[in-house]
Amino acid sequence: MNNNENLSAEMFSRFCELVYDKAGIHLGPQKEALVASRMGKRMRALGIGRYEEYYRLVKDDKDGDELVEMLNAISTNVTYFFREEHHFQLLTELLQQWHGGGQRSYRIWCAASSTGEEPYTIAMTARAAIPDVSDFKILATDISTRALDVAKAGRYEPRHLEKVPESMTRRFFRKEPADAANRSYVVNDELRRMLSFARLNLARPPYPMKGPFDIVFCRNVMIYFDNKVRKGLLDEIWRLLKPGGILMVGHAESLSGMLGNFRSVKPSVYIK
Numbered sequence: 001m002n003n004n005e006n007l008s009a010e011m012f013s014r015f016c017e018l019v020y021d022k023a024g025i026h027l028g029p030q031k032e033a034l035v036a037s038r039m040g041k042r043m044r045a046l047g048i049g050r051y052e053e054y055y056r057l058v059k060d061d062k063d064g065d066e067l068v069e070m071l072n073a074i075s076t077n078v079t080y081f082f083r084e085e086h087h088f089q090l091l092t093e094l095l096q097q098w099h100g101g102g103q104r105s106y107r108i109w110c111a112a113s114s115t116g117e118e119p120y121t122i123a124m125t126a127r128a129a130i131p132d133v134s135d136f137k138i139l140a141t142d143i144s145t146r147a148l149d150v151a152k153a154g155r156y157e158p159r160h161l162e163k164v165p166e167s168m169t170r171r172f173f174r175k176e177p178a179d180a181a182n183r184s185y186v187v188n189d190e191l192r193r194m195l196s197f198a199r200l201n202l203a204r205p206p207y208p209m210k211g212p213f214d215i216v217f218c219r220n221v222m223i224y225f226d227n228k229v230r231k232g233l234l235d236e237i238w239r240l241l242k243p244g245g246i247l248m249v250g251h252a253e254s255l256s257g258m259l260g261n262f263r264s265v266k267p268s269v270y271i272k
């Protein structure tokens with residue numbers, strides 16, 4: 001069935017409320033066209049012609065499966081390996097410092113891991129920083145099951161690896177198929193073993209983890225939240241970090257007035 005209906009201003013604002021209520025995501029008016037086209041596609045897949053009908057389906061959906069599908073359709077999962085590289089230089093310094101002080105076990109949480117480039121970058125950086133590391137665990141979470149599936153598969157096209165140093169590509173990825181021109185790169189077991197994946201909605205504290213984590217990466221997701229959701233998230237990160245633990249956020253994220261007892265170390269880096 002074709003979806004010929006236009007998304008009315010009223011219906012758009014009801015979807016905005018629903019998305020905020022369920023996921024804390026604040027959709028501005030500039031998202032109207034995106035919402036209309038992405039949801040329209042999902043509705044066509046379901047054979048639903050009217051936005052009102054789709055709205056009801058998501059709102060009344062008891063097990064939350066269609067909510068996940070809707071968020072998959074409208075969320076922006078843009079990410080890449082070694083994004084905001086200075087965080088990974090700092091990660092190297094911190095790990096070497098802690099390792100030098102005798103620490104042998106590390107816990108890191110990547111709070112909006114999207115399609116996996118960020119947690120795999122953390123894993124590669126850790127391996128390169130402390131070669132004999134054995135007890136190193138990275139928890140990678142996201143609200144989007146579609147993004148998590150890509151992350152779990154760990155399979156990337158060559159153009160996605162442009163920012164990965166050649167030596168790391170050789171060490172941590174295998175080519176599949178080995179000889180084809182259009183090959184993809186698949187993360188090897190050495191990296192994969194360091195990661196675990198889970199779906200987590202950051203807008204619904206408290207989270208089920210106990211911590212403590214040495215470092216939390218929570219980058220380029222708070223931009224979608226309003227201050228109330230950000231505050232709930234930052235309080236949870238505070239609870240889950242060890243004393244002296246580090247929080248890294250995206251450079252475009254302004255947290256002024258919400259940081260509580262976090263101290264700023266440098267732009268976009270905070271310490272508990």
Ligand SMILES: C[S@@+](CC[C@H](N)C(=O)[O-])C[C@H]1O[C@@H](n2cnc3c(N)ncnc32)[C@H](O)[C@@H]1O
Binds near residue numbers: 024078114115147221
């Ligand atoms: C722009 S990507 C950022 C990915 C990565 N952290 C980076 O900096 O490259 C934002 C991610 O946040 C996720 N996200 C949005 N709302 C969320 C929520 N309420 N809970 C958990 N993850 C959420 C999206 O699914 C998406 O994968």
